[in-house]
Amino acid sequence: MNAERRPMLAANWKMHKSVPESLAFVRMWSRRVAEGAALPDPTQVELVLCPTLPALWPVAGLLDAMGVAVGAQNVDVGTEGAVTGGVSGHLLAEALATHVIVGHSERRRLFAESDAVVAAKAAAAFSAGLTPIVCVGESSAERQAGETQGVVARQLTAVLNAVPEGDGRLVVAYEPLWAIGTGQGAVPADANQVAGWCRALIAAAWGPAANRVRVLYGGSVTGDNILGFWHADELDGALVGGASLELESWLAMVRTVAPAPSA
Ligand code: PEP
Numbered sequence: 529m530n531a532e533r534r535p536m537l538a539a540n541w542k543m544h545k546s547v548p549e550s551l552a553f554v555r556m557w558s559r560r561v562a563e564g565a566a567l568p569d570p571t572q573v574e575l576v577l578c579p580t581l582p583a584l585w586p587v588a589g590l591l592d593a594m595g596v597a598v599g600a601q602n603v604d605v606g607t608e609g610a611v612t613g614g615v616s617g618h619l620l621a622e623a624l625a626t627h628v629i630v631g632h633s634e635r636r637r638l639f640a641e642s643d644a645v646v647a648a649k650a651a652a653a654f655s656a657g658l659t660p661i662v663c664v665g666e667s668s669a670e671r672q673a674g675e676t677q678g679v680v681a682r683q684l685t686a687v688l689n690a691v692p693e694g695d696g697r698l699v700v701a702y703e704p705l706w707a708i709g710t711g712q713g714a715v716p717a718d719a720n721q722v723a724g725w726c727r728a729l730i731a732a733a734w735g736p737a738a739n740r741v742r743v744l745y746g747g748s749v750t751g752d753n754i755l756g757f758w759h760a761d762e763l764d765g766a767l768v769g770g771a772s773l774e775l776e777s778w779l780a781m782v783r784t785v786a787p788a789p790s791a
Contacts, residue, residue: 529759533742536699536765537785538576538661539772540601540629540746550583554590556775561594565779568786570595574765575782576627576661577772581615588624599627599661602635605645605652617656627659629767631683633705643683647690650698654691661699661767662687663746664726668706676704677725684726688733696740700726701767707747709770716756716763719745723762751780758785 529535545553554577561567568575578599579587588598600623604614620628630653631646641649646662653660664683666676684700691698702722707713723743731738745757746767757763765785771777 529761529764530739532739533764534572534574535758535785536574536576536661536742536744537781538599538627538629538701538744538765538767539578539778540632540767540769541577541579541773542601542634542769543580544773545579545583547580547583547586550579550587551590553775554587557779558590558594560775560779566783566786567594568782572787573785578627578629581623584620584623584625592624597626597659598624599629600625600658601629601632603628603630603649603653603656603658603660605648607655617652617658621656621658625658627661627699628653629701630660630662631687632663633665633703633708643686646683647686650687651690654697659697659699660691661701661744663701663703663767665703665705665707665747671704671706676722680722680725681729684729685733688730693734694737694740696737699742699744700730701744701746702726703746703767709748711748713748713750713753714745716745716753716760719757720760720762723760727762749781751777751784754781754784 576597576599578601600620603617607616630649635641650660650662664680666679670679726743742764744765744767749766749768750771
């Protein structure tokens, strides 16, 4: 955690929850906050909820009233055209998304998104005024072969070459594939080391602007282990999948990272 960078806690709901279920979650969260549940000051901690695409617009107003940002989970390149099924960054922004996850390992694997495609999507997010949360991370085999640094560097370099530097919007999420949804998260010290490599790479490309880029950790984060990542020097928060789907476990994480109210 570094005072120059506002920490982020982001929820990735993937293809979970219907629109009514998403609305019910957010309404119940809002009610719990009204009853006293912790909600960090948005100037101190940035909370981002990334529901399914059809739920973006329905939940955005409620979340905005709570100071919580809304993110999409994918963006297509280009602004409009003959792209069946495509959703541009501009359309996401019209649906009131302010953030978008780019290059999640599930999209790289299931939709064969290459580093070049991920980089183009990150650039598309920037062009639409969205904050891209770009996922990088190695597989178990790559880790065992000692290739973590090289894989992350390759994935990140493609993005750094494609997006504008310096406005502090880029967010990187280090998500080792072997830690996603497995219950076997990385050791905070190891995630911190990879985040340090990411920042060194960004600094080599962008100079001091690297200090403004946030690097998150994602992979089996829960209320029980989040603090280890939250307090790591090079990390600036967490991207959470499974543990964000259930209100009580989400509230536990939000409570854990919410700074104590000043007396
Ligand atoms: C993710 O898929 O982005 C993720 C971090 O999932 P989980 O927290 O379930 O490991």
